[in-house]
Amino acid sequence: MNSSLLNRLLRNWLTLRRPVSRLQAIGLGVACILLCLTGWWLITQGAAESRLVGPLTLPSPAETFSRFSELWNDFALTRNVLVTLRRVSIGFALALMVGIPIGVTAGCFPRVHAFLSPLIMIGRNVPLAAVLPLMIFIFGAGEKNKVMFIFVASVAFVTSDAARAIMDVSARYIDTAYTLGASRWQTISKVLVPLAAPTIFSACRQMFGLAFGYIMLAESIKIADEVGGLGYQIQIFQRRGFREHIYLIILVIPLVALVIDQLLAWIQRQLFPHLYGGDGMLRSLVRVTLIPWESLKSLVFYRTPASLPSVSTEERPK
């Protein structure tokens, strides 16, 4: 009796790829965090001398979290987070604006791809540690060098991912579009790009996470007094020996990343309802904003062709 219950429980838990409910998933995540916190507390408890891990290496949870208000008020945590976010966002947006059109073109036209592939190759393998000083030579000490650093670090990846996504769209969709009378431009804009878009979006979402890591590197180099940002703060705390603050920032960064990622996931769901279900709010929004443009084109280009029937008068479903 008891063993059969255990059996059932085990079978239930160990079934391959069985989906878990949202509540259970969150519960398991929280359990992991609690476990880690307990471990942290265990190895850092007691008086400073008797600890398993000394306070200079790892302060206790209580010591660390007690510094939070200081970090928040005296060291302007929110402002620094926003400064960092702004840099990544601008740099990454630039990379998208340049990388996606070029990548899509390369994906559509193999000759363009062949022409650009050396650049993409170099861009993907460029040593970032060497790029950083270069950016400072070129763009000076201000904001620009950090933004451009993010741009340079990600643009080649965005380009090659966009090209790959376009090339991976099955040729049968192109054949279908052509036999339905789509022009080359219409095939690109109405078929290839929309079908590749979810893949491109996923790739960029992941890359944004990486870019968030790169910016710390760029911010940790101080040339003038301006700087600010999380990376710069870590640098200061390191010099002053504020371990607790550093640990706090290390904990804050994943939280910020999580919030951003959830936001991007929401956008993704709303843009591509055919993949993620839901009502596709953003997709409808995009289509609605295109209506005036479409109507204008209808006005300019549409001629009722002789071969196409107007709607027949036979009874129609309502």
Added chain:
Amino acid sequence: MSQPPAQVIGMGTVLDHVRTPQEVALPHVVEFRNVTKTYNAGKADEFTAIRDVTFVVEDVVGKGEFICVLGPSGCGKSTILRSIAGLEPQHPATSGEVLVLGQPVVGPGSDRGMVFQDYTSFDHLTVLENVTFGLECLHMPRKQRDELGREWIHKMGLNVGTDAHKYPHELSGGMRQRVAIARTLILKPRIILMDEPFGALDPLTRLNMQDLLVKLWKEVQATVFFITHSIEEAVFLGDRVYLMSNSPGTILEELKIEPATCSANEMQRQPKFLEAVYYIRDKITKLESNK
């Protein structure tokens, strides 16, 4: 010629030879003049799929003909169809001429609509958007094309209220092919090319789709090229059946078929229907065993 004279077999008449463009008086919808297609020509893996294919489809006044193409697997049926559509890599032919309405085929276009075997609905578009895709490409105003689209969704036996805003992945295979047929027919193409469109459907759905296709075809009056592996399907649907040889394919025989008088299900029990089917089946079995 050593070939036997024309021979009546049930519903079918086997012509003594495959007609050539020179001997047909009516205007030609499609003609092949000694068309050969060699894939990867000049490379180590070059392969001749069709050799010296010649045939003509005439423009029967007031209604197009329904042409079915039968033949062993790999004999080049799809190659012929995609050459008419002007799709790469089948187009251009290695040698010979492919003419549609007297003009050489230069590329794909909506005058030759195509329905593929595998589902090619655009996954990111709803049923209504899929059906009206071609009209959108013509820049037809949204209201007008949505109205036409709903009409065709209804004609295809789909439910306008519940199905029009579904995405393709929410549809069954049969429903997807209905969408694929609707978006082709809505453009009223002169020629409709169908490459085993019902190949993946269950037998009953298949019969229903055949009846539906016959009904709609009468309405749009297009010339249909229909590839199938089902001999029953070919004899039921076809006005004319082309029988192809083993690879490299040529057209072996041309059969003229009496028009069907009742639904697919009833037709397929009649002796004269079965006689024609058995004749073709024996031919194809022989071809398959001679491979």
